[in-house]
Amino acid sequence: xxxxxxxxxxxxxxxxxxxxxxxxxxxxxxxxxxxxxxxxxxxxxxxxxxxxxxxxxxxxxxxxxxxxxxxxxxxxxxxxxxxxxxxxxxxxxxxxxxxxxxxxxxxxxxxxxxxxxxxxxxxxxxxxxxxxxxxxxxxxxxxxxxxxxxxxxxxxxxxxxxxxxxxxxxxxxxxxxxxxxxxxxxxxxxxxxxxxxxxxxxxxxxxxxxxxxxxxxxxxxxxxxxxxxxxxxxxxxxxxxxxxxxxxxxxxxxxxxxxxxxxxxxxxxxxxxxxxxxxxxxxxxxxxxxxxxxxxxxxxxxxxxxxxxxxxxxxxxxxxxxxxxxxxxxxxxxxxxxxxxxxxxxxxxxxxxxxxxxxxxxxxxxxxxxxxxxxxxxxxxxxxxxxxxxxxxxxxxxxxxxxxxxxxxxxxxxxxxxxxxxxxxxxxxxxxxxxxxxxxxxxxxxxxxxxxxxxx
Amino acid sequence: xxxxxxxxxxxxxxxxxxxxxxxxxxxxxxxxxxxxxxxxxxxxxxxxxxxxxxxxxxxxxxxxxxxxxxxxxxxxxxxxxxxxxxxxxxxxxxxxxxxxxxxxxxxxxxxxxxxxxxxxxxxxxxxxxxxxxxxxxxxxxxxxxxxxxxxxxxxxxxxx
Numbered sequence: 001x002x003x004x005x006x007x008x009x010x011x012x013x014x015x016x017x018x019x020x021x022x023x024x025x026x027x028x029x030x031x032x033x034x035x036x037x038x039x040x041x042x043x044x045x046x047x048x049x050x051x052x053x054x055x056x057x058x059x060x061x062x063x064x065x066x067x068x069x070x071x072x073x074x075x076x077x078x079x080x081x082x083x084x085x086x087x088x089x090x091x092x093x094x095x096x097x098x099x100x101x102x103x104x105x106x107x108x109x110x111x112x113x114x115x116x117x118x119x120x121x122x123x124x125x126x127x128x129x130x131x132x133x134x135x136x137x138x139x140x141x142x143x144x145x146x147x148x149x150x151x152x153x154x155x156x157x158x159x160x161x162x163x164x165x166x167x168x169x170x171x172x173x174x175x176x177x178x179x180x181x182x183x184x185x186x187x188x189x190x191x192x193x194x195x196x197x198x199x200x201x202x203x204x205x206x207x208x209x210x211x212x213x214x215x216x217x218x219x220x221x222x223x224x225x226x227x228x229x230x231x232x233x234x235x236x237x238x239x240x241x242x243x244x245x246x247x248x249x250x251x252x253x254x255x256x257x258x259x260x261x262x263x264x265x266x267x268x269x270x271x272x273x274x275x276x277x278x279x280x281x282x283x284x285x286x287x288x289x290x291x292x293x294x295x296x297x298x299x300x301x302x303x304x305x306x307x308x309x310x311x312x313x314x315x316x317x318x319x320x321x322x323x324x325x326x327x328x329x330x331x332x333x334x335x336x337x338x339x340x341x342x343x344x345x346x347x348x349x350x351x352x353x354x355x356x357x358x359x360x361x362x363x364x365x366x367x368x369x370x371x372x373x374x375x376x377x378x379x380x381x382x383x384x385x386x387x388x389x390x391x392x393x394x395x396x397x398x399x400x401x402x403x404x405x406x407x408x409x410x411x412x413x414x415x416x417x418x419x420x421x422x423x424x425x426x427x428x429x430x431x432x433x434x435x436x437x438x439x440x441x442x443x444x445x446x447x448x449x450x451x452x453x454x455x456x
Numbered sequence: 457x458x459x460x461x462x463x464x465x466x467x468x469x470x471x472x473x474x475x476x477x478x479x480x481x482x483x484x485x486x487x488x489x490x491x492x493x494x495x496x497x498x499x500x501x502x503x504x505x506x507x508x509x510x511x512x513x514x515x516x517x518x519x520x521x522x523x524x525x526x527x528x529x530x531x532x533x534x535x536x537x538x539x540x541x542x543x544x545x546x547x548x549x550x551x552x553x554x555x556x557x558x559x560x561x562x563x564x565x566x567x568x569x570x571x572x573x574x575x576x577x578x579x580x581x582x583x584x585x586x587x588x589x590x591x592x593x594x595x596x597x598x599x600x601x602x603x604x605x606x607x608x609x610x611x612x613x614x615x616x
Contacts, residue, residue, distance in 0.1 A: 047575065049567040109512050110519040111570035230572040232508040283572055305573075316573040318506040 035290050036392050040334035042309060046285030055122040055368040056376065058428045059405035066408065066424075067398035068435055074396065075142030077423065077434040082129030084425040084432055086208075086264070086343070086412035088160035092182050093418055095135040095144075097425060097432055101128030102156030102172040102205030108231060119368055122406065124428050130154050132169060134185050135432065140419060142434050148185040151178060158412075159209025161218055163247060170207035170220055173199035175245060195250040198238040201225045204279075206342075210265040213272040218245045219255065219296075221262030221276060228281050229305040229317050240304045242276065242296060256296055258328065260304040264344035264412065268295075270358065271386040277341035277362055278331070280308060286370035291339050292331035293362065293381060293388065303328035333388045338367035339375035343413035343425070346383075351420035352437045359383040361395065361422055363410040376400050378410050378424055396424060396435060476544045476551065477599050481531035485599045487524035488558060491517045492592035495565075496585040499577050511576045514585070515569040521588070522562040528595075529555050551598045558591040 033041045068074045081099055088096040107113045131154055136146035151157075151169065159170025167178045169191065176191035197207050197220060204223025211218055224240040225231055240260050243252040261279040268275055274296040280289035281304070289308040301324060303310065305317045310330035313320070335341050343363025350357045359382040364375030378396035381388050399408045408426035416423060422435040477485065495517035502510035532548075532555040539548030565584035569576050577585075 049564065049571070109515045109570065110566070111515065114570075226572075228572050230508060230511075230576065316571075316575045318574045 033287055035287060035334050035336045038333055038388070040290045040309070040336075041287070042290075042312060043285060043287045045288060045315070048285075051283045051369055052286060052371050053118055053368055054371050054373060055118060056366065056373055056400055056404060056406035056409075057121050058124060059401060059403065059407055061407045061429055061431075064401075064407065065398075066396050066433060068396055071438045072435055073142070073438065074433055074435045077137060077142060077432045078133075078135050078144045078147050079429070079431045081133065081430045081432065082126055082131070083124060083427050084133075084411070084430060085427055086158050086160055087414040087423050087425055087432065088162060089414055089416045089418075089423070090162055090182075093136075093138075093416070094183075094185075095137075095414070095416070095423060095432070096150060096160055096167070097133045097135060098154075098157045098160050098169075098412075099129035099131055099133060100154060100156040100158070101130075102158075102202060104205075105201050105203045105225075122366075122368065122409070122428075124430060126430055128156065130156065132157055132160065132167075136185070137434075142436065144432075146185065150185065151187050151191070156205055158205075159207045159220060161209050161211040163211040163215035163218065166247075168194070168209065168211070168218060168247065170197065170209040172202055172205040172207055173197055175207075175209075175218070175220065175250075177247065194247055195245055195252060197243075198222050201231065201235055203231065204239075204261045206261070206263050208263055208265045208276070210267060210274070212274070213267050213269075216246075218247050219243070219265050219274055220245060220252075221259075221265055223261035223263070223279075224304060226305075227283065228314055233305075236305075242274075255298060256300045256302065258301040258304045258306075258324070260302075263340075263342045264363075265296075266344045266346055266360070268346050268360075268383070268386060269348055270346075270383065273386060275344065275346075275360070277335070277344045278302070279340055279342075280337070281305070281314065282338070282369040284314070285337075286372070287337050290334035290337050291341050293333040293335055293341070293344070293360065294331035295386075297329065300329040301327050302331065309334075333381065335362065335364070335379070335381075335392065336374060338369045340365040340367060341375075342411045343378070345413045345415040345422070347415040347417070347422075349417065349420075351417075355382075355393070356380060357382075358385075359388070361413045361415065362392070363413040363424060365409050365411055365427075366399070366406070373400060373404075376406065376409060378413060378422070395422070396433070399426075475600055475602055476547060477531065477535055481528065481535070482600065484524050484528040484531055485596060488521045488528065488562075488592040489596040491521035491524070492558070492562070492585070493589040495521065496589040499582055499585045502577050503582065506574070508573070511569065514577065514581075515566070518562060518566045518569055518585075518588075521592070522559070522566055525555065525559045525562055525592075529559050532556075547598060551595065554591055554595045554598065558588060558595060561588050561591060 084097045086098045132151040134148045134150040135144040137144045156172040157169045161168040167180045175194045178191045203225040208221035220243045225235045241257045242255045244255045245252045262276040306321045307325040342365045345361045348358040366376035367374040376399040379392040380395045382390045408429040412425040414423040424433040495514045498510045498513040532552040536548045536552040568581045
């Protein structure tokens, strides 16, 4: 008897058979229902034993470019960055890029080890820069001539804001202020800590930030410390909230709560209201729970972890809190499930034609918790006045190649109003992309003062 | 897994009344016997308190139990293959099947415990943990038992 052969056969067959049995029970993603807009279809919860997992592994662009609509052009504004995530356009047209990676939450269960490995497969191998770089494209040809280390020694500095003549940076554990003079390409001065930000565990480490229209307040998003409370609710103190911070004193107040992971904040120029894109919970099925775009209503509770999309109770959370579920607010606009929106930028003025007259660009990093890949693109949500109206429109696609690999993954988006250009941070190819409309001409009046003087 | 190096013969049957498994396999068997019942206890505590740390303990206990049960399964298979010669035929088969079932139950239970919050245990997790604890104890009873007197008598009769 060939014992070795029998042994290896038994060892191989048993787990595989058990696995395929389990997977066949939960791999069916169901029909791809349209979940975008104010009133998404919410299918029943899936209680599959194993979550559906599919992540696009990275592959380079190899000289190719993301796809833009007819009449538009896309160029790599800067390449070779170190995990670019969010951007800020300064008054003189210089572009700041936040680079870095967070995520030092300890593995609490065997699952965390395995899930960390799987999600890691969708990431770049480059180490995060933990810095802010400055890009300057003075001649407006879509290629930055100057790439400078603007601020170094930061810690996953995903929040950037310009207010009151200073640069504010939200690290994953604090909010810092740096003195700034127009045209500066490097800040050597040590920053001043304005406020500490909740950073224990930091399951969701992104501290998204934007300044109010008048610059008197900063808004900082603080994501939850778990998917749905599985690290215990005591570590969720001051999590899944947005803070309003007074930059002068560092004092804060909680603006909203129950908002699982507000990854990008922006002010709608139509009425100066604060909006956020929010990443909702996983492991309830391919079409649950929709990520959303919402106006931030002072004092609102958005349901996490007890319920989603208003009063849809999440049975995984105990003890239950019907008193809180009752108060949960329905978000304004669904973007679809597991799309991972990480970028939000409003644009108006109609420089891109009637189709893009007024609305918001949203960078969708892409899914891991569904069989069919979702997201991995930049969409436009049209607005009429202060509210979304109509379906999202694909603006930049092609991040997934024909072979199913991710050539890039969009993160932050920024609207350069002076040049009528959309900027996209891509944290897999480590590129900042710049999209322009054919008719849009770079306006020399907006180039940095020094270069403008030379041009004269 | 102590090897019987005596030459096989039609009349020879080992008549020692020692345990069916060798010391290495006994060591492997000790882990599921301890870990699966411990996981059951921490599951019960979780369901009573909704304190996540108990569910986390269960997940690690199950992962450890599963790892050693996987290794034990190889040992149980070897015991089964050798059982014809050692005179433990029926018992070795039952022992192997119990360990195999324990491995399958433990695997499903590990997946159950990888779900989030309350769903990491709930009814299915508790049922699987009860089954796992019982199977581990049964495997221990069979594996560690010396041969029953009637088996020894039976073997002696054959030898004679």
